[in-house]
Amino acid sequence: MIDVRLLDGLLEPAAEAARFARAHRQAGGIASFVGQVRAECGTDAVLELELSHYPPLTLPGMEALAEAAVARWPIFGLLMLHRTGSLGPGEPIVLVAAAARHRRDAFAAADFAMDHLKSEAWFWKRERIAAGWRWIEPRAEDHADKARWVISPQV
Amino acid sequence: MPVRLVFLGRLQDLAGASERMVEAAPGGTVAALLDRLEPELAAALRSPKVRIAVAGALGGLDRLVSDGDEVAFLPPVSGG
Numbered sequence: 001m002i003d004v005r006l007l008d009g010l011l012e013p014a015a016e017a018a019r020f021a022r023a024h025r026q027a028g029g030i031a032s033f034v035g036q037v038r039a040e041c042g043t044d045a046v047l048e049l050e051l052s053h054y055p056p057l058t059l060p061g062m063e064a065l066a067e068a069a070v071a072r073w074p075i076f077g078l079l080m081l082h083r084t085g086s087l088g089p090g091e092p093i094v095l096v097a098a099a100a101r102h103r104r105d106a107f108a109a110a111d112f113a114m115d116h117l118k119s120e121a122w123f124w125k126r127e128r129i130a131a132g133w134r135w136i137e138p139r140a141e142d143h144a145d146k147a148r149w150v151i152s153p154q155v
Numbered sequence: 156m157p158v159r160l161v162f163l164g165r166l167q168d169l170a171g172a173s174e175r176m177v178e179a180a181p182g183g184t185v186a187a188l189l190d191r192l193e194p195e196l197a198a199a200l201r202s203p204k205v206r207i208a209v210a211g212a213l214g215g216l217d218r219l220v221s222d223g224d225e226v227a228f229l230p231p232v233s234g235g
Binding site: 052054056057119120121122123124125126135136137 | 232
């Protein structure tokens with residue numbers, strides 16, 4: 001079961017994870033990850049984070065990513081929930097969970113999904129600090145994280 | 156014909172708004188649309204790092220724009 005959603009309001013990881021677990025009683029393990037808004041950036045306190053997206057591309061791209069994870073690992077289901085709009089420090093911004101017969105497949109599928117969400121999903125973030133708004137630029141680490149998943153050609 | 160331009164991320168600061176309606180010649184390309192914008196904005200939108208979507212499909216500057224199409228300019232993502 002693939003469940004991919006964009007949420008303009010509150011994301012409740014505990015309730016969503018419990019619902020996902022109930023829907024996958026056959027799974028031997030469920031791995032989940034919750035991303036939260038950081039409270040600081042360098043020495044600046046973050047007052048607000050704003051997440052914008054492009055509806056014609058963002059959700060379809062996330063759905064394609066979920067399908068790629070399901071095709072690559074033997075998992076029963078994948079949950080991928082992402083916030084949009086305005087968030088405060090400490091608020092949940094993303095929840096990814098994978099249910100599998102064995103834990104390693106669940107860990108790997110959730111890790112794969114997060115690395116690709118961070119580097120490829122169509123989201124733009126800006127944060128408000130005391131001095132005003134500033135856009136968050138892509139990080140080289142995000143692309144390096146994604147590169148871990150490239151399958152080397154057979155030699 | 157009217158075409159809606161959409162500016163994502165920091166491009167909306169450069170454009171002064173997240174959307175703009177422009178008048179385009181029928182049968183024209185995205186590149187031709189850019190020629191109608193302020194030079195500074197057009198130069199930023201021509202950056203190879205900026206992806207272009209016409210009517211929801213990713214393409215390049217040579218993509219044809221039809222009546223009613225939405226043309227979006229997508230700078231590098233900040234990540235999910």
